[in-house]
Amino acid sequence: MFSIRVMTLDDYDAVIELMRMTPGISLRDADSREATSRYLERNPEMSFVAQIDGALCGCVMCGHDGRRGYLQHLLVLPQYRRQGIANGLVERGLARLEALGIQKCHLDVLKTNEAAARYWQRQGWQLRTDIDRYSFIRSGNRNA
Numbered sequence: 001m002f003s004i005r006v007m008t009l010d011d012y013d014a015v016i017e018l019m020r021m022t023p024g025i026s027l028r029d030a031d032s033r034e035a036t037s038r039y040l041e042r043n044p045e046m047s048f049v050a051q052i053d054g055a056l057c058g059c060v061m062c063g064h065d066g067r068r069g070y071l072q073h074l075l076v077l078p079q080y081r082r083q084g085i086a087n088g089l090v091e092r093g094l095a096r097l098e099a100l101g102i103q104k105c106h107l108d109v110l111k112t113n114e115a116a117a118r119y120w121q122r123q124g125w126q127l128r129t130d131i132d133r134y135s136f137i138r139s140g141n142r143n144a
């Protein structure tokens, strides 16, 4: 059986390793230790890790801008999938958002990640076809 607990900066190296091992997850400069520390401080007790026998097997990072919630980096190691771990992680994040009065949450999925698209749609998340996301990188660093 798995357990879920709040992610802390001490989990950083293990979480980055999980991300590196998972196709469909893209790592950016915004995933540096410094940026992750800032993110966790700004969004206390909103990101979670799942553990089995003391080892990390999944994670989700969750935050908000005061108005809408955002989920990122949901992943579960392949050998632990299909036992409700992702749903458990997402539920913890959404419950924290709800406790803050935030009912709506967004997330980005790479268009090439068809399995993730199936997962989110099956869980009732609505694919937005009415908006396009625009991004601007001030530094000129394309991996920002």
Ligand SMILES: CC(C)(COP(=O)(O)OP(=O)(O)OC[C@H]1O[C@@H](n2cnc3c(N)ncnc32)[C@H](O)[C@@H]1OP(=O)(O)O)[C@@H](O)C(=O)NCCC(=O)NCCS
Pocket: 022, 023, 024, 025, 073, 074, 075, 076, 077, 080, 081, 082, 083, 084, 085, 086, 087, 088, 108, 109, 110, 113, 115, 116, 118, 119, 122
């Ligand atoms: C997507 C992912 C997080 C799902 O993890 P998981 O722990 O297997 O998911 P769960 O066991 O909680 O599944 C919950 C439900 O989703 C379904 N589901 C899980 N993976 C699915 C998939 N690839 N396609 C369709 N349905 C899926 C399960 O059957 C289950 O359905 P139910 O609620 O009707 O019983 C996992 O496959 C993963 O890590 N993928 C790679 C990383 C990734 O793409 N993350 C998303 C980035 S946006």
